[in-house]
Amino acid sequence: MQRVLVAGINGAMGQYATKMINDLDGFEVSAGLGLGIKDGDQAKYHVSADTKLYGSLDEIDGDVADIWLDFTAPVAVYPDVKFALNHGIRPVVGTTGLTDDQEKDLQQLAKDKGLGGLIAPNFGMSAVLLMKFAKEAAKYFPDVEIIEMHHEDKKDAPSGTALSTAKLIAENREPHQTSPDTIETLKDVRGGDYEGIKIHSVRLPGYVAHEQVLFGGKGEALTIRQDSFDRSSFMSGVKVALQKVNDLNGLVIGLENIL
Structure with missing residues (x-):
């Protein structure tokens, strides 16, 4: 036992x-x-x-x-x-x-x-698969941002899952910076930055754990999303x-x- x-x-x-x-x-x-x-x-x-x-x-x-x-x-x-x-x-x-x-x-x-x-930043199978798919997609779409959404009581930001996703993406893409000359009229409006990957954290009641990875390319876009509705x-x-x-x-x- x-x-x-x-x-x-x-x-x-x-x-x-x-x-x-x-x-x-x-x-x-x-x-x-x-x-x-x-x-x-x-x-x-x-x-x-x-x-x-x-x-x-x-x-x-x-x-x-x-x-x-x-x-x-x-x-x-x-x-x-x-x-x-x-x-x-x-x-x-x-x-x-x-x-x-x-x-x-x-x-x-x-x-x-x-x-x-x-x-384990996340024990959800959907989150694990999201990270795996995002890492693969990064070879073809170097322009990427991450949005993670959690309940209002979550203390750390970004989430461990989002940060792990960014690290995996960074391993598998060429060094890349999106819109380096952006002028922010509101401080930090573009989110956190991990090696040129912007991460945005949302904390609201009603959410549990959710993540979107948004890839942009010339004339096309790819979004990978996972949702955990219950613990x-x-x-x-x-x-x-x-x-x-x-x-x-x-x-x-x-x-x-x-x-």
Whole structure:
């Protein structure tokens, strides 16, 4: 039986993941971490009476889990994953907001500890396929912009998925700058810039997670779009990650690299 600590168990994604794990053969929620939660809240978070609940990293002691599933917040994810690796727990991370330097640091720590794990900007299959298709299209359409739309409570911008999409596109196209002489009469109206790729972030109620990649060419255009209408759509990817994490030799970035 694989024991899973769900970090962010009191959040929406944490609760979806908990329900999925409860129904998954060979896995159990052995512990939960969340700001403000306490022992005695087991029924509230739909876990067994034997599940240990912690309100902070400082409270965690002993051998409590084999896998650390993280759905917390950008400010918490780096110390969380570092804690997991230092305690011999394999991380599966769905929280975005890690910098490139932080990812490299965690990858080195995982190597030093001899542990595998996964950091996935998005567990939705449609998002993974969007990134794959966008990377391919970039060979033929170097002029491209990205629009990502999320719920109003998402803390980081751009989304990890949009930034990963931009990085994949940049790998597969000639260096290119669109409209370098644009005059902005409103600061930052053209969005963020990753190697000449403009990224626009929308935060509105009613949205969950959505992304459009717009390619423009002479006399034609190509739009690739994915929509996640419900957080349950991410659980198929989480399930795959949990089932494969023990086979990984390092800290892998991107769900597409283990499919």
